[in-house]
Every structure is written in structure tokens, then in C-alpha cells.
Amino acid sequence: MSYDARMRVWRGDAAGGELQDFSVEVNEGEVVLDILHRLQASQTPDLAVRWNCKAGKCGSCSAEINGRPRLLCLTRMGTFAEDEVVTITPLRAFPVVRDLVTDVSYNFEKAREIPPLVPRERDPDGNHRMQQIDVERSQEFRKCIECFLCQDVCHVLRDHEENVPAFAGPRYLMRLAELDMHPLDGVDRRRLAQEHFGLGMCNITKCCSEVCPEGIKITDNGLIPMKERVVDRKYVPSTWLGSTIRRRKRSAEA
Amino acid sequence: MTAVAPAGTGADGRPRLAARTLRTDRWWLQPLLTVAALVAFIVYSTVRAFENAHYFAEPYISPFYSPCLTTSCEGDTFPELFSGPSFLSPALYILIVPLGFRLTCYYYRKAYYRSFWLSPPACAVAEPHRSYTGETRFPLVFQNLHRYFFYAGLAFNAVLTYDAVLAFRNSEGEWFHMGVGTLVLLTNAALLWLYSLSCHSCRHIVGGRLVHFSRHPIRYRAWTFVSRLNGKHMQLAWVSLVFVAFTDFYVRLLATGALDDPRFF
Numbered sequence: 001m002s003y004d005a006r007m008r009v010w011r012g013d014a015a016g017g018e019l020q021d022f023s024v025e026v027n028e029g030e031v032v033l034d035i036l037h038r039l040q041a042s043q044t045p046d047l048a049v050r051w052n053c054k055a056g057k058c059g060s061c062s063a064e065i066n067g068r069p070r071l072l073c074l075t076r077m078g079t080f081a082e083d084e085v086v087t088i089t090p091l092r093a094f095p096v097v098r099d100l101v102t103d104v105s106y107n108f109e110k111a112r113e114i115p116p117l118v119p120r121e122r123d124p125d126g127n128h129r130m131q132q133i134d135v136e137r138s139q140e141f142r143k144c145i146e147c148f149l150c151q152d153v154c155h156v157l158r159d160h161e162e163n164v165p166a167f168a169g170p171r172y173l174m175r176l177a178e179l180d181m182h183p184l185d186g187v188d189r190r191r192l193a194q195e196h197f198g199l200g201m202c203n204i205t206k207c208c209s210e211v212c213p214e215g216i217k218i219t220d221n222g223l224i225p226m227k228e229r230v231v232d233r234k235y236v237p238s239t240w241l242g243s244t245i246r247r248r249k250r251s252a253e254a
Numbered sequence: 255m256t257a258v259a260p261a262g263t264g265a266d267g268r269p270r271l272a273a274r275t276l277r278t279d280r281w282w283l284q285p286l287l288t289v290a291a292l293v294a295f296i297v298y299s300t301v302r303a304f305e306n307a308h309y310f311a312e313p314y315i316s317p318f319y320s321p322c323l324t325t326s327c328e329g330d331t332f333p334e335l336f337s338g339p340s341f342l343s344p345a346l347y348i349l350i351v352p353l354g355f356r357l358t359c360y361y362y363r364k365a366y367y368r369s370f371w372l373s374p375p376a377c378a379v380a381e382p383h384r385s386y387t388g389e390t391r392f393p394l395v396f397q398n399l400h401r402y403f404f405y406a407g408l409a410f411n412a413v414l415t416y417d418a419v420l421a422f423r424n425s426e427g428e429w430f431h432m433g434v435g436t437l438v439l440l441t442n443a444a445l446l447w448l449y450s451l452s453c454h455s456c457r458h459i460v461g462g463r464l465v466h467f468s469r470h471p472i473r474y475r476a477w478t479f480v481s482r483l484n485g486k487h488m489q490l491a492w493v494s495l496v497f498v499a500f501t502d503f504y505v506r507l508l509a510t511g512a513l514d515d516p517r518f519f
Contacts, residue, residue, distance in 0.1 A: 014267045067276030067378055087276050092378075095267035102269075131468035155374040159262030160386045183465045200395070201388030203367045204360055207377035220454070220484065224360050227398075228458035235398040 002027050003082045007035060010089040011047070013098045019087065026077045032088065033061055033072035036100075048099035056213055059147030063100050064089045069149040069211045072100075093151065093158040104148050110168045113196070117179055120186040134183040140221060141178040143214040144171065150208035150218060156201050167198035170208035174222035180229060190233035193226055202227070263380060274380045281376035285369035291492075292366065298499055299349070302506070306343035311508035311515070313423040314435045317442055318502045321413040323347045351410055352498075355403035360454045361491045363397060401455040411450055415443045424517070433517040435504060442501040445494040452483035452490050 005026045008019045022043060024035050033051055040047050052058040054073045061072040066080075066087050080086050094102035122128055151157060151169040168176075176197060180189045193199040204227075208218040216222075233239060263271065275281070302309075302318050309316040310328035319327065324344045325337040338347065356362050367373050374381040389397050418439040424431040450456065461477025464470055483490070507513040 010269055010271065012270065016270050019271075064276065064378065066278045067273075069378060084278075087278075089271060089276060090269045092263045092269055092271065096269040103267075130466070133467045133474060134465070136467075153377050155262075155381055156386060156388065157262075158378075159374065159381050159383075161262055161265035163386065181465060185465075198388075198390075200390035201386070203363065203373060203388050203394075205364050205367050205374060205377075207374070210377050224454045225458060225462050228401075228455060229463060231398045231401065232463060 005035065005077065005080075005082070006085045007039065008085055008087040009036070009039070009044075009047070009100070011044075011099050012096070014096055017096070017099075019089070028078070030077050031073055032065055032075045032077060032086070035077060035086075036072060036088070048097070048101045050101045057145055059145035062091055062147045062149050062152065064092060064152075069153045071147060071149070071213050074213055091148070091152040093154070094148075104151075106164065107146070107148050107151055107169070107171065110172045110197075111175070113168070114172060114175055114179070115187055115189070115192070117182060117184065118186045119184050128184055130183040137181050137221065138178045140216055141174050143216055144174070145214060146171065147213060149211040149213065153207040153211045155205070155207065156198075156203075163198070163201060167201050170202070170218050170223060173197060173199055173202065173226060174216070174218050177222040177226040177229075180226065188233070190226075190230045194230045194234060199223070199226060199230060275376075275378055277376070277378060281379055285372070285375050288365050288369035292369070295495060295499055299502075302502055303345040303349055304343055306345070308506045308509035309345070309502070311435075311505055312425045313421050313427070314439060314505050314508060314515075315417050316502040316505040317414055317417075317439075317446075317498050318345045318349065320417050321348060321410065348410075351403065351406045355400075355407040355450075356491070356495070358397050358400035358403055359491065360400070361488045400453075401459065404450065404453050404455045404459075407446075407450050411443065411446050414439075414446060418443045430519075431517065432519055433515040435508065435515045436518075438501050438504050442494075442497050445490065445497050448483065449487075449490040449494040451480060452487040454484060454487070456480055457484050 003026055004023045007022045007024050009022060011017055011020050022039055024039050024042070026035060033049075033054060036047065036049050040049070049061070049063075049072070051061040051073065053060070056071055056074045059071075062069065063072050064070070065072070065075050067089075069091065072088075077086075088100065090096050090100045091102045091104075094104050094106065097103050119128060148171065151171050154170055156163050156167050157169055173193065176189050176193045176199075179185050179187070180193070202223055204219055204224060206219045208223075209216070209220065212218060299318065302316075309319040315322065322328075322344050323335050323338075324347065325334050326340055327334055327344050338344070368375060372381050373383060373386070387394075389395055418436070421436040421439045422432055423429050457477065457480045460480050461467065461470065461473040464473060464477075467474040467477070504513075508515050
């Protein structure tokens, strides 16, 4: 069954833009990205939209559909009523390049700031050893496709541009948690997470988990465990006292 | 942070869109329901805490007044450590612990940050505040003390379990009797244990802080169990909250004589 959908698409650039109305044919089983491609082919050949795999794995086609951060390729048109106006805008937390394409380079800058894994000392026989159950937690975070929907929806960044330098966002706080939980990583990232990457700004309202297309429990399995690890390091009175009077070694703080 | 921040989604370079949100669903419903439920509980528990009466009906004691710390407590309640001023309700000494536990709970933080402080009211809906420092400063930095309220809460759960055991008596203090009130107190204690054990701090303490699960198989099993419970933390938070109020209400009905406790044996 085909029908003509009413689409509103934001068009413009950093200087300004507006929502424009279109009527586009929709066929059964199609996703929003299909409709945008049809729009490009039939009415707006210069519409800018970033996409790649069309299978929910490359993380390229992030946008906001009816105000909710989503992947264009994983949002079926069948989820909307036929007479519903479907509004598509670029990610609102990042600078726009043109139309639906935003500049997400902030994320890569934050990624570069994270110290890489530094292996612990080897076992006496010269090997590194870890079991599957030791790395299972971290493997959940490796499912991340870096679509940056979590970064887009996080109100710490989205609603407060002034926090951008001090806050790494859920994707990279999750990366810190992944490394801190890694059995072979020899760097203590707890103080770093709190003081350099702004973990304390997270108020665990879980929007990052709600929008994750991979279903990663970013808050429950990444950010909250990392907050608890920071408490171990910074807010347990004996630890705090030890580091204050410098009886505790600082070598592992990194 | 700066006192006056540039508007978030209106910051330079971002897509020019005036709307606070373009969501078309009823995003306001969840925060509204949360406010309604929490306000209802706060009003009820405040009234009951200050009422200082009708909290004991042999052999049942209301969870709002247990552990009863002062000698002015009704009945043979436990542990009656000191005599406070008579105008002060015994409930006021103890509610600080369950209140602190729930206030610093990771789930309730999400609930009230969203619904009361609107930070944010819903995902992708702009918050009204011009600046934001999260949990980095006083007083919210004290949210990091959650684990200490968790430890104290465990002691309270033990006392409430003891109260439930005492409820296997009749009004003359003879053992091996049971009424609907016994079931109510037992269910209340069980729900509070489940809520406490599903806590994120508990999950961290039992095993989450480890990096080598394989070297600690017992703690790994405990962590796996708590992790499963943790997935239901929100539901347990609500059910235990409602049930603790219901338990108090049931004891009040008995204490005022509005209801006779149906006895099984």
C-alpha cells in the first residue's frame, strides 16, 4: 500500500534555515531514509543527508525525527500515522553543516583526550591472562556504533553550550568505564573521569540509554558503575583523608 | 559555570529552530505522574510522621515508627534507646535514613531531576535553567554518599524483618499466630530487601568494583544476581514505596479500631 506522506524537513546552514513541507510517496516497509532519498531523487536534489550502510551499523544517518534523536535508517514510516506530519531536523546539539548534516568533530576531539589502554605487568610466565567473564561487561560498550545520538540528547551538552569543554558526554564516559573495567588496563581513570571529563555533571537521567540504537545500557552499566568507582577513589572518607594528607600513593591516579 | 549561559540549542552554529522541542508525543505525562505520586507520598508520610499516634496495634508496628528509638514509643517496640522530648514524634528520628536512601538513590535521582527540577523534563526537551553544574557542587555532591545510606538501610530492613517475625503472635503476645497484618508486614520487609539489594551501590559493592571476576567466583555470582535485580530497580522502588505507605495505613486502621485484623490462626 502506498500513500503520500507529509514531511517537514529542516533545510539551511549555520547562517539560518527553516522547516520546509513536502509531500512524498511512501511504500510499505520503507524507512525514513528511503523517503529522504526519494525526496532527493524527485524534488530536492541538493538536500544534504549523511548516510552509509542503511543497516543501523555505521552510525552516519543520525537526525531528529519528530523531535526524538533517531537513526533515519532504523525508523520505519509504518510507526507514524498516514496523516501525521513527520518532522526531520538535524541533531540540535551540534553545529550544522548543511540541511541534515552536522559537524560532530567535537566527539572525536574528546575521544583523542582519553588515554589509551596501558597493559598491566605481564604474569611471571610472560603472558597476559583474562577470562571471558572478565571482559563481558566491556564488550557491551564495544557495540557502540558512534552515532552520537546519546551525545545529542544529553541535556548537559544539548542545553548548555558552556559545558562543552568540560564534559565528555555519555559516549566517552562510557569509554572511560570500559577501560576502567578492563582486566588488563593499568591506568586508574577514576579521578580523570571526574575532574577532566566531567562525570560529576551527569545527573543520570538516562536519556542516553533511551536513544541508543544498539540498546546499550549506558547509564546503568557504564556511567553509574563509573560514578561508584569514583566514590571509591574520591568520596570514601578514609581514601579522601589518605590522599589529603598524602599518605596514599598518587602513582595510580593518572 | 557561568551564571548566564548561552541558550543551548540556540547556540551559535547550531540549526536555527526556535521550538523548545519538536516532540509530538505526550512527553509531559511521565514527569506529571511522577510528581503526583511523589507528592502524594510526601504529604501522607509527613502527616503520619507528625501525627505521633496510631502506629502500634499489637503485634504490629508501622514501618514509619520502626525502629522506635525513644522510650515514649507505644507498645513493646524496639529498641527504645533514649527519651526524646515528648512533643517530637519518634518517626522523625528514623525517617532520615529511608529518606536519605531514597533521595540519593540513582533511580529516584532520575525521577526527581526530571519531574521536579525539569533537568531535563524529558529527553530532547529543553530544560528551563540557564546554568548547570550537575552533581559537582554542594549540595548535590553529597549524592555520592548513597552507599552509606544503603548500609544504614540494611540495618533498618533487619529491624523491619524482626517486626514481621514478631507479627507471628496474637494480641496477647502468644507465638504461632498469623493474621493479614502478618502478611502485610512480611511483604513490606521483603519488598524493602529487594529494593535495597537491587541498588546500584549494592551492585558495585558486591562485585562491580572488581576487574577480574574470574578470580572472585562467589562475588561474581552475587554480582550477577544483584545485576538481575538491578534491572528491576525502578519497579521495586515504586512498589516498595507504595507498600510501605500501605503498611502504615493498615496499621493505622487497626490502631484506630476502624478495622479488625482478619486472623488465619
